[in-house]
Amino acid sequence: MERTAVKLDYSLQEQQLAIFAKALGHPVRIQILKILSEQACCFNGDLTEIIPLAQSTISQHLKSLKDAGLIQGKIMPPKIRYCLNKEAWSEAQQLFESLFKNHIS
Amino acid sequence: MERTAVKLDYSLQEQQLAIFAKALGHPVRIQILKILSEQACCFNGDLTEIIPLAQSTISQHLKSLKDAGLIQGKIMPPKIRYCLNKEAWSEAQQLFESLFKNHIS
């Protein structure tokens, strides 16, 4: 009678949720995502005018979000339009929902 | 006609959300929270038997969660019982919900 089963579910879902959560774990990135999700489907890097950080820093935050899969960038010549990745966004929504859903009373 | 108002709302909500998200940004902490939210309201550090990490490391993760306000520990003599902080948990739930709620189509 082993207890192998006990820690089997270090599931992909938990890992994916951690990846999404990590990407959300900085106020600037929250702000960017809020802008992308509310204001318009797409946006570009005049985030520089809204967010008081160096352009390179913002670019790094965008990269984090892209690496986590939450946003996508489309080259629209002089600029680049960033959009939410709606599939990933929905997936994140579901994962967070189900994390919070089943808690007792 | 200034544009001061534009970046006024680096709101507390965004910061709080980032704090919660950061706390959720590691699979081990997700796992701990899942255990605390599903299995029983409270739990103690025999997490050590479930999670294949050093006791001190797990203690650090618990500290992260405590610092973020998501859990509380009650001393129950030989051991310590960790519980979800339900208020914070609900707050987190609401903040994530409202982040994901308003996205276009």
Add this chain to the structure above:
DNA sequence: AGCGTATATCGTAAAAGTACGATAGACAAA
């Protein structure tokens, strides 16, 4: 008082994150 258990904290090392300025790349327009 001394022992054992449970947990936190310290010290440390390696890795990752955050921010900046400077530079490089792509591409439209002149």
Add this chain to the structure above:
DNA sequence: TTTGTCTATCGTACTTTTACGATATACGCT
């Protein structure tokens, strides 16, 4: 072709995170 604009990437510095073993603290029990 050259110029200008927009963005990514590089190099760097500093901080934070993650993990470990070792040690300290708290407390019930003998």
